[in-house]
Amino acid sequence: MTLWRRQILAIIRIDLAKTFLAKRGLWIYLLALAPLLPLVGHWLFGRGNMANDQLGDDVQAFAVIFQFFYLRIAIFFGCVGIFMNLFRGEMLDKSLHYYLLAPIRREVLVAGKFLSGISAALVIFCGSVILQWFGIFLHHGTQLFGSFMNPGPGLSHLMSYLLAAALACIGYGSLFLWAGLRYKNPLIPAAILLVWESLNGVLPAVLKKISIIYWLKSICPVSLPTPPGAKGSVWNLLIFDIDPAPVAVASINLLLLAAFVLIAAALRARTLEISYAAD
Amino acid sequence: MSSDIVFDNISKFYGEILGVNKVNLTIPPGITSLVGPNGSGKTTLMNLAAGLLRPTRGSVEICGISPGDPERYFRITGYATQYDGFPKGLTGYQFVHAYLRLFGFSPSDTERLAWDAIDRAGLREAAPRKIAGYSKGMRQRIKLAQAIAHKPKVLILDEPLNGLDPLARAETIALFRQLGQEGSHVLISSHILHEVDLISDQVVMMSQGYVVAEGQIRGVRDEISDQPMQILIRCDKPEYLASQLFDKEQVVEAKLHADRQGLLVRTRSAESFYKLLNHIALDGVSIESVAPADDDAQSVYEYLIGNTGDTK
Numbered sequence: 001m002t003l004w005r006r007q008i009l010a011i012i013r014i015d016l017a018k019t020f021l022a023k024r025g026l027w028i029y030l031l032a033l034a035p036l037l038p039l040v041g042h043w044l045f046g047r048g049n050m051a052n053d054q055l056g057d058d059v060q061a062f063a064v065i066f067q068f069f070y071l072r073i074a075i076f077f078g079c080v081g082i083f084m085n086l087f088r089g090e091m092l093d094k095s096l097h098y099y100l101l102a103p104i105r106r107e108v109l110v111a112g113k114f115l116s117g118i119s120a121a122l123v124i125f126c127g128s129v130i131l132q133w134f135g136i137f138l139h140h141g142t143q144l145f146g147s148f149m150n151p152g153p154g155l156s157h158l159m160s161y162l163l164a165a166a167l168a169c170i171g172y173g174s175l176f177l178w179a180g181l182r183y184k185n186p187l188i189p190a191a192i193l194l195v196w197e198s199l200n201g202v203l204p205a206v207l208k209k210i211s212i213i214y215w216l217k218s219i220c221p222v223s224l225p226t227p228p229g230a231k232g233s234v235w236n237l238l239i240f241d242i243d244p245a246p247v248a249v250a251s252i253n254l255l256l257l258a259a260f261v262l263i264a265a266a267l268r269a270r271t272l273e274i275s276y277a278a279d
Numbered sequence: 280m281s282s283d284i285v286f287d288n289i290s291k292f293y294g295e296i297l298g299v300n301k302v303n304l305t306i307p308p309g310i311t312s313l314v315g316p317n318g319s320g321k322t323t324l325m326n327l328a329a330g331l332l333r334p335t336r337g338s339v340e341i342c343g344i345s346p347g348d349p350e351r352y353f354r355i356t357g358y359a360t361q362y363d364g365f366p367k368g369l370t371g372y373q374f375v376h377a378y379l380r381l382f383g384f385s386p387s388d389t390e391r392l393a394w395d396a397i398d399r400a401g402l403r404e405a406a407p408r409k410i411a412g413y414s415k416g417m418r419q420r421i422k423l424a425q426a427i428a429h430k431p432k433v434l435i436l437d438e439p440l441n442g443l444d445p446l447a448r449a450e451t452i453a454l455f456r457q458l459g460q461e462g463s464h465v466l467i468s469s470h471i472l473h474e475v476d477l478i479s480d481q482v483v484m485m486s487q488g489y490v491v492a493e494g495q496i497r498g499v500r501d502e503i504s505d506q507p508m509q510i511l512i513r514c515d516k517p518e519y520l521a522s523q524l525f526d527k528e529q530v531v532e533a534k535l536h537a538d539r540q541g542l543l544v545r546t547r548s549a550e551s552f553y554k555l556l557n558h559i560a561l562d563g564v565s566i567e568s569v570a571p572a573d574d575d576a577q578s579v580y581e582y583l584i585g586n587t588g589d590t591k
Binding site for chain 2: 003006007010011013014017018021022090093094095097098099100101102103104105106271273274275276
């Protein structure tokens with residue numbers, strides 16, 4: 001195995017332990033598992049109603065939770081917690097210099113850190129998607145659940161949600177890793193991004209595409225109906241009324257964005273200095 | 280290829296604030312101490328040597344390699360910083376082991392090197408415990424173990440004796456000596472000047488971002504011509520000897536030692552004073568010893584930098 005591969009594996013091993021086992025990361029698990037709470041309630045109190053037509057309601061309910069809460073809140077803030085800490089957290093702990101004093105190229109360090117972050121984020125957030133999926137649909141009974149998954153659209157929907165969650169982690173993760181390297185207080189650019197993503201619904205069509213949430217929404221398999229009276233209300237901030245992009249285009253665009261941002265992060269890392277007192 | 284640490288006209292500014300300025304140094308193998316007051320630029324110089332800071336001007340090379348080539352540079356360099364930060368949740372062994380893996384060693388070599396370093400730092404018993412429970416001295420020693428674990432040719436240590444108890448200090452100084460004798464460069468910053476005397480083959484004295492003196496302490500002392508040399512003479516008749524010396528032109532000052540068992544003489548020419556002393560010794564004074572009293576780091580430091588403030 002080449003040296004840089006062994007180094008990346010070593011970085012992942014060090015950082016994964018910190019991400020998965022750190023007490024200060026507990027809120028990320030809670031955030032990822034939060035959608036399960038209403039689903040468990042739904043499961044407990046909706047057991048008597050297993051009519052076939054309710055499965056369609058659950059498909060809509062899942063889509064609402066996924067698009068309004070999971071992508072915009074859970075994954076967004078989860079990635080803030082995971083990826084910003086990869087560099088900025090170690091600067092605050094005064095332990096980043098141990099990496100910088102190892103015979104490792106800074107580009108390899110950025111790659112290793114990103115891979116460790118993305119590994120943790122994928123396990124947490126994609127794992128939660130699968131739990132939510134089973135949580136909301138399994139109470140319809142295994143037979144109905146089985147036919148919904150295949151030959152019904154369930155399996156392809158699940159795959160689309162997993163792809164959207166994964167690309168959200170990659171897209172937001174790369175941006176927050178870069179922000180952690182670039183800014184002393186990376187929460188400020190994160191807040192600006194949150195506002196931008198939230199305002200996206202009221203921006204002109206061209207500007208809507210300059211966001212991550214637009215491309216993620218394009219990957220989601222179920223489009224949300226506009227609630228009655230939503231026009232002109234706060235709902236406008238959350239709803240996209242332009243055509244979604246094809247899934248392949250959306251996926252490639254998000255991957256290209258992440259690659260571009262990671263290159264910027266690697267360039268930044270090459271000139272990184274350790275001056276903890278100033279940080 | 281040079282085997283030295285070379286600072287070539289290196290400067291570092293933090294915005295408008297001077298870190299170090301126009302430093303030209305060539306440091307040979309052995310133990311070199313960086314001495315200077317707070318803010319004199321010692322840590323900046325060490326961080327530049329370790330590649331943690333980028334110079335505003337100039338360059339640094341170790342054995343002909345620059346920090347821009349990290350895969351070679353950090354294989355021969357180890358640095359124990361003064362930062363008291365550690366990755367959370369690790370034991371002493373896990374800490375040394377985890378960062379050794381970044382060097383690409385095999386698992387068995389990594390384990391062996393980690394235990395070797397931990398043994399040299401005297402922490403085998405504490406190694407399975409979490410670092411969060413370590414004393415200051417133990418944290419200093421585990422940092423030292425981490426810095427030496429890959430057997431670097433150049434070891435940079437920022438205040439490595441801080442927080443160590445007397446026994447650990449003695450053991451650590453012995454380790455530095457051993458590393459120096461093995462041909463390594465050991466670059467140490469310390470504010471405990473009598474330990475600098477004990478440890479160092481050479482010193483670099485810094486003040487306000489500039490190097491004010493470098494070399495072996497005695498050599499540096501010889502070059503301070505505006506300060507008369509101080510010589511301590513142990514003898515059986517110090518009062519008589521003082522009376523004999525008062526009117527001699529070679530002697531600037533003569534005073535009895537605090538224990539009244541000797542005489543402290545200040546002279547502008549040690550050589551002519553020794554000749555004079557030979558004559559006086561023939562005159563019935565039994566001289567036990569004659570030794571320079573101000574060619575230690577403390578004296579040289581006070582002559583060059585002054586004794587205002589501490590030396591950290």
